[in-house]
Amino acid sequence: MNKDLWxxxxxxxxxxxxxxxxxxxxxxxxxxxxxxxxxxxxxDRMHYGCDRSDRTCNWLKEKIKTKNTIICQMDSFDFMKLDxxxxxxxxxxxxxxxxxxxxxxxxxxxxxxxxxxxxxxxxHDTFIKKDxxxxxxxxxxxxxxxxTRLELEKRDxxxxxxxxxxxxxxxxxxxxxKEENRPFYRQ
Amino acid sequence: MSHVKxxxxxxxxxxxxxxxxxxxxxxxxxxxxxxxxxxxxxYAQKYNREQYSCDKDMGIIKKYGCPIxxxxxxxxxxxxxxxxxxxxxxxxxxxxxxxxxxxxITKVRYFxxxxxxxxxxxxxDTFPKEEKYVHESGRKCGNVYKTRQELEKDxxxxxxxxxxxxxxxxxxxxxxxxxxxxxxxxWS
Numbered sequence: 001m002n003k004d005l006w007x008x009x010x011x012x013x014x015x016x017x018x019x020x021x022x023x024x025x026x027x028x029x030x031x032x033x034x035x036x037x038x039x040x041x042x043x044d045r046m047h048y049g050c051d052r053s054d055r056t057c058n059w060l061k062e063k064i065k066t067k068n069t070i071i072c073q074m075d076s077f078d079f080m081k082l083d084x085x086x087x088x089x090x091x092x093x094x095x096x097x098x099x100x101x102x103x104x105x106x107x108x109x110x111x112x113x114x115x116x117x118x119x120x121x122x123x124h125d126t127f128i129k130k131d132x133x134x135x136x137x138x139x140x141x142x143x144x145x146x147x148t149r150l151e152l153e154k155r156d157x158x159x160x161x162x163x164x165x166x167x168x169x170x171x172x173x174x175x176x177x178k179e180e181n182r183p184f185y186r187q
Numbered sequence: 188m189s190h191v192k193x194x195x196x197x198x199x200x201x202x203x204x205x206x207x208x209x210x211x212x213x214x215x216x217x218x219x220x221x222x223x224x225x226x227x228x229x230y231a232q233k234y235n236r237e238q239y240s241c242d243k244d245m246g247i248i249k250k251y252g253c254p255i256x257x258x259x260x261x262x263x264x265x266x267x268x269x270x271x272x273x274x275x276x277x278x279x280x281x282x283x284x285x286x287x288x289x290x291x292i293t294k295v296r297y298f299x300x301x302x303x304x305x306x307x308x309x310x311x312d313t314f315p316k317e318e319k320y321v322h323e324s325g326r327k328c329g330n331v332y333k334t335r336q337e338l339e340k341d342x343x344x345x346x347x348x349x350x351x352x353x354x355x356x357x358x359x360x361x362x363x364x365x366x367x368x369x370x371x372x373x374w375s
Contacts, residue, residue: 004206004209007205007206008203008206011188011202011203011205011206012202012203015198015202015351015354019351019352019353118350118351127374128373128374130371133371133373143373146373146374146375153345159339159346159347159348160345160347161345161346161347161362161364162345162364163206164210164304164305165206165207165209165210165211165305166206166210174347176347176348176349176350178350183318185314185315185321185328185332186314186332186350187336
């Protein structure tokens with residue numbers, strides 16, 4: 001396992017949660033789930049995660065025994081329809097699930113709308129390495145989170161920056177929600 | 188993470204240095220000496236980098252015990268004069284010197300032209316907490332918020348501002364990174 005895979009989220013997560021109320025949401029589970037679960041416990045937040053793989057979900061349910069983490073074995077479209085999201089505010093999220101733009105784009109739109117001002121979201125694989133891209137292509141698959149990054153870069157209600165290193169050097173886009181009604185020097 | 192005392196206000200800078208410096212070669216440059224200089228000095232030593240720091244106030248240079256390490260070069264100069272004497276390709280730049288927009292944007296552009304992809308410029312005072320800190324003359328936060336606003340409109344860079352009240356004295360810390368030039372279509 002690459003110990004620096006999520007180092008940027010590890011290093012910023014507590015700062016984000018100290019400053020912002022709201023829950024933690026994760027689409028696409030794995031090693032990152034342990035990190036978010038730890039944050040949820042430390043800051044007494046709920047951590048909701050989903051993954052389509054029953055193997056991944058069962059493994060995580062076996063390993064993580066805290067009431068703060070809820071693991072849902074389902075597609076992200078079904079996950080986003082859960083009642084718990086109706087009035088939820090999100091302080092921290094990670095999207096690392098299906099690589100098709102129709103998924104990533106909807107997930108980002110949904111989670112950015114739930115993000116509190118100052119809350120931070122991350123999207124993985126937005127700046128993929130050439131060999132990874134070729135691997136996907138050879139299997140007849142597409143990897144499109146970069147399209148979501150491009151959409152997000154055009155938005156005025158967020159700031160976003162993409163780290164080209166860490167996260168397997170496949171790009172980690174970091175988003176922060178701006179406050180509404182800012183004075184001229186904070187516009 | 189560094190063991191610099193009283194670094195709370197600069198935790199974000201402290202937390203991100205490892206990721207940047209382990210991925211990008213080049214010296215560290217900081218304009219305006221302070222607590223941030225001490226944090227950057229820790230990482231300059233850890234990653235064996237040159238560190239170039241400047242301040243026009245000799246009292247400040249002495250207060251922070253500069254130079255802090257063997258590869259730490261101190262310039263007792265106005266920040267614009269300092270920048271124009273440097274000809275380096277830094278991995279990380281921290282700008283907290285002259286707080287006038289015209290001066291600051293000139294320095295940012297100067298460094299962006301010289302930095303490798305993945306290098307980061309940190310800009311302080313880009314998001315003042317109250318209007319009383321905004322001065323066209325450059326006092327306090329000056330009008331550096333205009334530098335942030337100009338960079339946000341520039342499609343060749345990514346910008347990201349931390350607005351947190353107990354970080355960077357509550358006046359905002361903006362990261363600026365050049366986007367890749369001529370990226371493949373699956374990046375662009």
